[in-house]
Amino acid sequence: MKGIELPPRTEDFTADPVELFFDLAYVFAFSQLVALLVHDPTWAGVGKAALLFALLWLPWQQLTWAANAVSGNGRPVRALFVGATVVSIPMAASTSTAFAGGGPVFAIALTGIMLIGFRMQTLGTREAADYRAVVFSWIIPNVAAITVLVVGSFFDGTVRLAFWLGTVAIVLWAMINAAEGEWMVRPGHFAERHGLIIIIALGEVIVAIGIPVVAALEQGDSLPLATVSALLASGGFAGLLWWAYFDRPSPGLEYAASQLSGPAAGQYIRDVYTWAHAPIVAGIILAAAALEEIALHPRDTVPLEFRTMLAGGLFLFLIGVYLAVWRAFRAQARERLVGAIGIAGIVFLGGSVEGLNLLTLVVIVMFVVLFIEHRRVERIQMQRELEQRELED
DSSP states (O other): OTTOOOOOTTOOOOOOHHHHHHHHHHHHHHHHHHHHHHHOOSHHHHHHHHHHHHHHHHHHHHHHHHHHHSOTTSHHHHHHHHHHHHHHHHHHHTGGGTTTTTHHHHHHHHHHHHHHHHHHHTTTGGGOHHHHHHHHHHHHHHHHHHHHHHHHHTSOHHHHHHHHHHHHHHHHHHHHHHTTSOOOOOHHHHHHHHHHHHHHHHHHHHHHHHHHHHHHHHTTOOOOHHHHHHHHHHHHHHHHHHHHHHTTHHHHHHHHHHTOOTHHHHHHHIIIIIITHHHHHHHHHHHHHHHHHHHHSTTSBOOHHHHHHHHHHHHHHHHHHHHHHHHHHSOOOHHHHHHHHHHHHHHHHOTTSBHHHHHHHHHHHHHHHHHHHHHHHHHHHHHHHHHHHHHHO
16 A cells, blocks of 8 residues: 555546445435435424535545545555445444434544545655645644544534534635645546536435335335326436536536646635535435425425425525536526526425426426526537637638
8 A cells, every 4th residue: 555656647537436336325325314304304404414414525525535646446445445335334324313323323434434535545645745745734634623523423412513513614624725735636537426426316316206106016006197297207307407417517617627737726626526516416415305205295285394495405406506617617507597596486486386286397497497508508609619710711
């Protein structure tokens, strides 16, 4: 392990299969968050889920940044990832009970993954002294953060909450402070890893909407038309979210990252991927809880708390993409902003509308928003090509 070499800064690479193996535990963790939201659809429940998501986001980001420096196909790196995956299973399993008896297990397992990430991040740094200094400027405050996390897990109620909020605050400060250094930034790897975690979150949407099918089949019942229609509408919803991210934003954000170097590259990755992608993934999870409720009761009106989750989840997803695009190009994805506001209005005013009809209307509006955006961007591209030809002539 001590002899491992860092690939040159200019060398990019794709994610290794062991990184996707590590992500599998996050399927479990995200399902626990959805279950928490479904069973406690209150502001307090959503707040707890948001804090737990922030804490879960830390070790995933730690290993993503670490693997961005050292290629994941090296045996030492793969061994560390396998170890982190093993530790992540009790972390995921205790997510739903983290504010109860499972707090110490959750905190200690999360800390174990962070420590593995720190070790991975220091592999090969003896040959790159400047990078070593940057890495330790990040690791030192994070050691304090995970210490606060573990200590807080042995308290109850408000005290535990305060300690864990303090953990998030310390990490945010560390992110701001460490961004002044020159990090290893391989844009293709970052883009692929964040695309994969979005697919993991979308997979949770599929799991959530499949629950009515399982419940009906276990009872020996046939699936009613309303349930089938709700499943199709939910699938359309997930498909539009996929399209809304992977069609244009994902390759565009990667391209913008490839044009940067030095400290600006690290700051860009922090802003666009570590920060802006957090609401994108969180929004998918929040919406999944609402979709589960709608798929279970398609002919009932949707309770306010679940309508709020649907609107809030979509808003977080769309605003996350909006912020990322603005940071990358200083361009406004204004259709998405207008669409997020419009869908929020529809959902909040749809208290007397059946769940199936409400979801279908949301899917239609999302499609229209993306279609209008597509036409506008196409016109801009055609205009630029025309201007380029005129200059060449």
